Amino acid sequence: MVAPEDGSGRTDVLSYLRVDRFPHLWCPGCGHGIVLGALVRAIMRLELDPRRVVVVSGIGCAARAAGYLNFDGVHTTHGRAIAFASGIKLARPELEVIVITGDGDLAAIGGNHFVHACRRNMGITVVCFNNSIYGMTSGQYSPMTPYHAMATTAPYGHIERPFDLCALAAGCGATYVARGAAYFPARLADYIAGGLRHKGFAFIEAVTQCPTYFGRRNKMPRGVDLLRWQKERAVPVERAARMTPEELEGKFTVGVFRDAEELEYTEEYDRIIALAGYREGGESGCPAPGR
Amino acid sequence: MPNEAEADSRSPVTEPVEPPVSIRREWCKACGICIEFCPKKVFDADEEGHPIIARPEECSSCQICEQLCPDFAVSVRRKRRAPKS
Numbered sequence: 613m614v615a616p617e618d619g620s621g622r623t624d625v626l627s628y629l630r631v632d633r634f635p636h637l638w639c640p641g642c643g644h645g646i647v648l649g650a651l652v653r654a655i656m657r658l659e660l661d662p663r664r665v666v667v668v669s670g671i672g673c674a675a676r677a678a679g680y681l682n683f684d685g686v687h688t689t690h691g692r693a694i695a696f697a698s699g700i701k702l703a704r705p706e707l708e709v710i711v712i713t714g715d716g717d718l719a720a721i722g723g724n725h726f727v728h729a730c731r732r733n734m735g736i737t738v739v740c741f742n743n744s745i746y747g748m749t750s751g752q753y754s755p756m757t758p759y760h761a762m763a764t765t766a767p768y769g770h771i772e773r774p775f776d777l778c779a780l781a782a783g784c785g786a787t788y789v790a791r792g793a794a795y796f797p798a799r800l801a802d803y804i805a806g807g808l809r810h811k812g813f814a815f816i817e818a819v820t821q822c823p824t825y826f827g828r829r830n831k832m833p834r835g836v837d838l839l840r841w842q843k844e845r846a847v848p849v850e851r852a853a854r855m856t857p858e859e860l861e862g863k864f865t866v867g868v869f870r871d872a873e874e875l876e877y878t879e880e881y882d883r884i885i886a887l888a889g890y891r892e893g894g895e896s897g898c899p900a901p902g903r
Numbered sequence: 904m905p906n907e908a909e910a911d912s913r914s915p916v917t918e919p920v921e922p923p924v925s926i927r928r929e930w931c932k933a934c935g936i937c938i939e940f941c942p943k944k945v946f947d948a949d950e951e952g953h954p955i956i957a958r959p960e961e962c963s964s965c966q967i968c969e970q971l972c973p974d975f976a977v978s979v980r981r982k983r984r985a986p987k988s
Contacts, residue, residue, distance in 0.1 A: 638973065640932035645972070646971055839936065
């Protein structure tokens with residue numbers, strides 16, 4: 613599919629996707645397609661100019677989403693999507709830079725990039741497709757595998773506690789933090805749209821399902837079972853505030869956890885460029901920043 | 904539209920009937936999500952688990968199936984507004 617000359621030709625979800633590559637590679641019942649659909653609906657709603665959107669992904673099932681989106685994009689190395697995205701945003705701050713990543717890609721091998729990107733508050737939007745497992749490599753536990761859940765590498769039950777990714781992001785300084793779930797695609801699209809509108813670093817965790825490697829080992833073999841699990845366990849953050857820790861046991865909260873305005877990194881960077889006396893085509897003490 | 908004929912025979916509506924929901928079978932992986940979560944139970948499963956539009960007249964165009972389909976295989980036309988008199 614050839615990108616249209618301008619954004620006006622894109623009227624439905626499929627017009628944002630490279631449908632010539634469909635059916636996509638994700639398993640039957642996998643939630644990644646639902647999350648991808650929510651992302652596209654958020655982009656549609658904001659009427660973003662497709663020529664100004666860049667999608668960056670790392671490695672894993674989720675990362676394959678970048679290849680299905682009809683935007684310019686970079687499919688990078690494992691865990692490094694945020695690092696590449698930071699470079700793109702620094703060079704071209706006017707672009708809408710979206711990172712698509714999985715829970716293993718983001719929170720394990722890419723964990724250090726993630727926490728420091730949160731701290732820098734650069735204006736990129738990170739959408740984490742959290743399916744609690746390494747799906748592409750056949751079901752090893754990830755930093756998001758729940759306590760006591762089964763995984764290929766935890767055949768007697770997992771003994772580590774998962775991260776609370778949203779608490780981690782907020783604690784590290786991310787200025788927009790939200791969590792949605794595949795079962796609630798309309799609200800997930802709202803949260804992603806909120807992140808895209810946000811000026812600083814936006815992190816959206818999308819709880820999604822891997823029936824093949826998480827569900828089958830945890831007595832929820834179908835996508836339908838895992839979506840029902842999400843429906844039963846999701847608690848809006850406003851209601852969670854009135855619940856006790858015991859009542860919240862085994863549940864997960866959804867909603868917008870943080871939406872704050874703070875100094876955005878590329879604006880600070882521009883200020884430093886000005887301070888250093890860089891002039892386009894002129895003499896200055898610092899090398900041309902390449903934009 | 905493989906189910907057009909079926910829709911015609913079932914629906915009582917007088918204008919040319921086409922179910923608001925359609926399925927692209929070549930993208931469908933028979934996960935059963937649309938069948939399970941349609942609030943109006945519009946779909947039944949065929950012998951391979953793919954959805955068939957069994958009760959098109961029940962469809963309220965809520966688009967839950969479209970948004971929950973992981974394979975972009977279901978699409979729902981928005982309901983036509985009543986013509987102004």
